Amino acid sequence: MVITVPSFADTRQGVRHFFGTRHEPAGPDRAVHMVVSVHQVHGTDVLVVDRPVAGPQTFEGGWDALVTDQPGVLLTVRTADCVPVLIHDPVHGVVAAVHAGWRGAVAGIVQKTLAVMTQRFGSQAASLRVSIGPSVGSCCYEVDEPVLSRLRAGYADWRSLVQETKPGAARLNLRGLVRGQAQSAGVREDGIHSVSLCTICHPDLFHSYRRDGTARDTMVSGIMLSPRRRAPRRTRGKRRAD
Numbered sequence: 001m002v003i004t005v006p007s008f009a010d011t012r013q014g015v016r017h018f019f020g021t022r023h024e025p026a027g028p029d030r031a032v033h034m035v036v037s038v039h040q041v042h043g044t045d046v047l048v049v050d051r052p053v054a055g056p057q058t059f060e061g062g063w064d065a066l067v068t069d070q071p072g073v074l075l076t077v078r079t080a081d082c083v084p085v086l087i088h089d090p091v092h093g094v095v096a097a098v099h100a101g102w103r104g105a106v107a108g109i110v111q112k113t114l115a116v117m118t119q120r121f122g123s124q125a126a127s128l129r130v131s132i133g134p135s136v137g138s139c140c141y142e143v144d145e146p147v148l149s150r151l152r153a154g155y156a157d158w159r160s161l162v163q164e165t166k167p168g169a170a171r172l173n174l175r176g177l178v179r180g181q182a183q184s185a186g187v188r189e190d191g192i193h194s195v196s197l198c199t200i201c202h203p204d205l206f207h208s209y210r211r212d213g214t215a216r217d218t219m220v221s222g223i224m225l226s227p228r229r230r231a232p233r234r235t236r237g238k239r240r241a242d
């Protein structure tokens with residue numbers, strides 16, 4: 001079982017995506033040529049896959065965002081409470097998958113990914129579609145001073161995202177942070193969709209690091225440009241990725 005958002009689910013847009021739940025999807029998608037999954041380190045490094053890849057490939061290092069213009073390459077991120085963010089540029093044919101915990105988010109992983117899409121592939125923020133997946137909600141995400149001080153230093157509009165619970169502690173709206181960062185980078189408000197499901201509140205649907213106390217179980221989310229069809233019907237005029 002997976003969760004999809006309406007704005008990405010329109011297959012005419014040439015993109016496939018899913019936000020994973022604790023119930024694994026049934027069977028592999030035959031359209032997938034290659035799955036890219038990397039070691040995540042709560043950093044801000046963006047891996048760009050800009051050439052065809054056949055078969056399993058190891059990408060050395062730690063990466064928390066993946067970008068590709070290659071059809072059939074499924075970009076995946078693993079999360080438990082952190083925010084999975086999927087991005088599609090329907091104009092240039094580029095997709096991205098981002099793993100954003102508070103650390104990576106405050107350090108600018110979202111804006112950095114958008115900047116890489118622009119620099120490498122010419123993406124314009126205003127035409128991007130951003131989908132923010134299930135993650136810990138402000139209902140359950142209490143953070144303490146070390147997190148709050150980093151947030152205050154890294155995000156001007158931090159007040160709108162926190163609700164003080166006691167001195168030195170507050171509930172943080174992590175999805176709101178990602179949304180705000182995408183908007184301040186130029187993504188249109190109506191280009192952003194957020195799945196408002198809290199991983200802690202829904203044990204039937206999601207693993208949660210905070211709730212379960214283990215980082216062993218995670219959900220996989222992914223996005224992929226659909227492989228080009230050999231004999232396209234009614235797709236004339238569709239731009240090519242090359």
Ligand SMILES: [Zn+2]
Pocket residue numbers: 136137138139140198199200201
């Ligand atoms: Zn909750």
